[in-house]
Amino acid sequence: MDWSNLFTWHMFINLIDIVVVWFLVYEILMMVKGTKAIQLLRGIIIIIIIKVVSWYVGLSTVSWIMDQVINWGVIAVIVIFQPEIRRALEHIGRGSLFSRNNQQNQEANQLIDSLDKAIQYMSKRRIGALITIQMNTGLEEYIETGIKLDADVTGELLINIFIPNTPLHDGAVIIKDNRVAVAAAYLPLSQSNLIPKELGTRHRAAVGISEITDALTIVISEETGEVSITQNNKLLRGMSQEDYLNYFRGQLIKGNQEKSKNLFEKIYTNVEKHFKRRKQN
Structure with a gap:
């Protein structure tokens, strides 16, 4: 078995994986740009930062509260932003994800x-x-x-x-x-x-x-x-x-x-x- 070819192929697949993820993140940001959902993304980032800092410093109570916010927050987001989520899925279904520049x-x-x-x-x-x-x-x-x-x-x-x-x-x-x-x-x-x-x-x-x-x-x-x-x-x-x-x-x-x-x-x-x-x- 040619391990060098296998290693090169594995690196190529990982690179494709990273590019696809960044592309999806970019498209999501473009979708929510100028809408109230962008404020939600900022709030999520702040919660994640608080969670990481509290875990690193050892603030167990704060870390536990952030865990609960994250766990139940997913359901809250789906309920609150149901119209925006439906609209985004409709855009994807119509193929407008790739025609945004047009x-x-x-x-x-x-x-x-x-x-x-x-x-x-x-x-x-x-x-x-x-x-x-x-x-x-x-x-x-x-x-x-x-x-x-x-x-x-x-x-x-x-x-x-x-x-x-x-x-x-x-x-x-x-x-x-x-x-x-x-x-x-x-x-x-x-x-x-x-x-x-x-x-x-x-x-x-x-x-x-x-x-x-x-x-x-x-x-x-x-x-x-x-x-x-x-x-x-x-x-x-x-x-x-x-x-x-x-x-x-x-x-x-x-x-x-x-x-x-x-x-x-x-x-x-x-x-x-x-x-x-x-x-x-």
Whole structure:
């Protein structure tokens, strides 16, 4: 018997086993992301940590209590989260487990269409707006400062929010997981001296949030109707409809990030050259 081949085959099977487990864990996390079940997972992790620490330190009573919580918790979870479990199993049965990217891209396209509708309407009428889209960095600190909406993103909703003299028009709309999380939120103002003097508070807030997060922020000037985008501490001004649509697709649709990065660098370079020429003249 060739023991070396057997050992290699055994290692390969173990590797496949590990990959499958991690894939399943990842898919479960993606399923519960943005739902109340994610809070449950955090609670389970805390209970497990308490159990391990109490066992290691020798806190027998605490360890016994954690054992009971874990034993009966399985039944409680099934009862409390029965709708979520049923929905997840239905998704698996329909094969959506493997088409999640397609679903996300479809939602991203709907988001882009809604943003485009709102931007075109407000830009032409010079309605000031500040819209921030959460990317990878969480924005909970700033979401807490706004008025909760938790609504579908539509062009009509965004337009109504920023109509002058309405209760929610002053501040930022924050979009999280393709939903309007809050309106009238406060963003940190940038103290950079590089921001042109003619730009106001909205632009400083947009640059400010881009300095500390990777959020994508859209600004519409109420003086000129100019559309600007900030991200990763960079400000793009005077974006045409084609420019911002290409950028949105690159940032929000899976598989287009590299294309968007190159587009951002190209536009940013052109903008820098434009304003340098203006200063020289």
